[in-house]
């Protein structure tokens with residue numbers, strides 16, 4: 013049974029539980045209801061994020077990263093059936109009705125998407141979008157909201173902030189748009205930021221600048237960050253811990269250092285081997301054979317088995333998440349101490 017928690021319970025999330033995790037996801041599963049019944053999309057996903065911590069959700073395209081994030085945000089499609097628990101600052105939010113849930117967006121959770129043009133309004137000025145958000149969530153006067161919007165733009169490194177407020181998003185470069193989205197995401201003092209491939213659409217140099225900005229904001233504002241990416245190099249540089257997803261499953265969970273340096277799941281190892289080499293120790297560039305099986309066609313046992321060189325009879329049975337070295341892996345035959 014879902015327990016109704018009044019939104020006032022979230023009035024002071026920063027004060028609510030200074031020591032506990034900001035976000036806890038426990039046994040989250042999501043299926044789509046269609047004519048044929050329920051189609052599983054993600055199964056049994058668990059992780060937590062503490063204050064000031066960045067946790068990566070990593071895996072190839074189609075593994076269920078974005079849909080997991082949408083379930084956390086309360087923005088999953090209407091035909092999604094979601095089970096499991098989602099706690100924000102110690103409060104269970106997974107049971108809240110959609111309307112109450114949406115009230116948490118902006119105020120308590122900020123979002124940054126890959127493509128700002130889909131998240132920012134094309135025909136409203138940047139100032140209007142920012143002040144609407146600030147006035148709605150923080151009940152600021154027009155003037156106070158405008159001042160705060162200008163401060164926020166300056167904070168994310170946008171010059172001539174007052175002029176930019178009068179302009180439109182299409183007038184900005186990709187990197188500047190992403191800075192505006194970061195300013196909006198942090199504008200109402202959320203404790204959690206969800207960033208879904210925030211730098212994937214940007215040039216490499218701009219990517220690095222946006223990542224630096226996100227890291228600065230995380231440290232300065234002590235934000236918990238769920239960072240979705242398919243790029244393991246970014247995971248190693250930017251995140252504290254990592255959750256590796258494959259075909260809707262968590263296959264490895266560890267510190268990002270362990271994931272990058274001593275991966276234990278053959279899938280994670282495959283992702284690392286597929287990174288173009290630029291160090292001296294890694295010479296090969298070996299793509300993982302095959303592709304992620306589409307939803308609805310997953311094998312019953314280990315979902316990675318059809319692409320795995322280690323697979324045997326045992327892998328016809330679904331493995332549980334269990335310890336291997338410094339990681340938790342869903343694998344019958346984890347990779348031995350890495351030779352990276």
Ligand SMILES: Nc1ncnc2c1ncn2[C@@H]1O[C@H](COP(=O)(O)OP(=O)(O)O)[C@@H](O)[C@H]1O
Pocket residue numbers: 044053071072073074075076077078079080089306307
């Ligand atoms: N609204 C939707 N309706 C039906 N299937 C969807 C929908 N959104 C995502 N999917 C499917 O769910 C799977 C996971 O998608 P997604 O979370 O976007 O993956 P990722 O972000 O890891 O690339 C994909 O197979 C995708 O086709």
Ligand SMILES: [Mg+2]
Pocket residue numbers: 077078079208
């Ligand atoms: Mg995605």
